[in-house]
Amino acid sequence: MLVMIGLLGFALAAIIALYIGFNGAAVLPEGNLESAFSFDAAIGLFILSIAAIMPLSGLSSRKRAIIRWLFIQGTLYSYAAETIQHFRGINPRFSQAGTIADSIFSALFGLESLLIIVATVLLAIPFFRKGRPETRPLLVLGIRYAFVSTMVAFAGGVSMIVLQGRYMGDAGNLIVLHGLGFHALQALPLLGWLLERANTDGKTARTWIHAGSIAWMITILLIAVQTALGLTAFELTVLPVLAGVMLLVWLAAAAVSVRKLLKSTDGESLFNLLKDRGF
CATH class of the missing domain: 1.20.120 (Four Helix Bundle (Hemerythrin (Met), subunit A))
Structure with missing residues (x-):
């Protein structure tokens, strides 16, 4: 359903x-x-x-x-x-x-x-x-981080209800914070799922999940501060630039996870399946 x-x-x-x-x-x-x-x-x-x-x-x-x-x-x-x-x-x-x-x-x-x-x-x-x-501890670890991020997204949504609009100050748009918080439900469990499928050593896998997830959370915090100041998240100033850097850290963690999966037995099977089907 x-x-x-x-x-x-x-x-x-x-x-x-x-x-x-x-x-x-x-x-x-x-x-x-x-x-x-x-x-x-x-x-x-x-x-x-x-x-x-x-x-x-x-x-x-x-x-x-x-x-x-x-x-x-x-x-x-x-x-x-x-x-x-x-x-x-x-x-x-x-x-x-x-x-x-x-x-x-x-x-x-x-x-x-x-x-x-x-x-x-x-x-x-x-x-x-x-x-x-x-x-499935690796996947659950990513889900825990995702739910924390989701609560921040809900806080942004409640703020919009209270303010009767999505803007704070001249250009602070709460919808950016709202959306980024919710997308953690896909981005952060993905790290756990990839590393789980790759049969990565537990300690190494948890390190990458923590790194990528904490970077995502820092991004949300920086965007929240920028928004509270009444400024847009899409300008080349300190907070948005740092938020972009943190997203790159998450992206690096995701790239490492994909690489480990492709090097694993499951990854080789997936590669061979795609190759057999003409991809």
């Missing part, structure tokens, strides 16, 4: 992209279909990541079912509010032109966002419990 709900986000994004191609993104008085496109695709990717992580949580079937339906209900409402409202020309969060009903939909949107936060926290808790079974 989570996979299907995640793929629905990509399907909606594809439909919106097609519409934009023929009619443009602006819908008067305040709708912006580019925002709907990016939101639906982003939350679809988020839910697919959650679907991949959930089986490793160690939760009982009943608890997983509860969390799963929290995600499904919150995500479906979010898709509907974001997509329908923008097509109606209404900002689904901070409308200045909507009716009382639109204000109610906006408030419900905020509540659904909080519901998704609660579901994510409930899913994250078992990954940090002491004494949990050491099942």
Whole structure:
């Protein structure tokens, strides 16, 4: 179900992209279909990541079912509010032109966002419990870092709700922090998965996961400070440049992980499979 709900986000994004191609993104008085496109695709990717992580949580079937339906209900409402409202020309969060009903939909949107936060926290808790079974420890280590990053992303989202907008100061855009925090759900477990598949020595593998994940977290911290100062994250000043350097550290860790995988037995099998199929 989570996979299907995640793929629905990509399907909606594809439909919106097609519409934009023929009619443009602006819908008067305040709708912006580019925002709907990016939101639906982003939350679809988020839910697919959650679907991949959930089986490793160690939760009982009943608890997983509860969390799963929290995600499904919150995500479906979010898709509907974001997509329908923008097509109606209404900002689904901070409308200045909507009716009382639109204000109610906006408030419900905020509540659904909080519901998704609660579901994510409930899913994250078992990954940090002491004494949990050491099942796939490298992948779980990356997931732990990813959940910490996700909490920072949620903090950015809550800040946007409180501020009734995405900007702090003149140019500090919270959506950059928000998005970078959520992409940790793909970037950081990836390190653990690659090194696990490569059968890398445990100590060496953990070193690379820590290095790449800490670099990602430092990037988020630097972007958060830059945003709080009311400055854009896309300027060649000290904090954004340092953030870029930290992302390169994560990229180096990912490159090393890929190299180790390609040198392993699994990597050789993958290489031979691609070669046999003409790649």
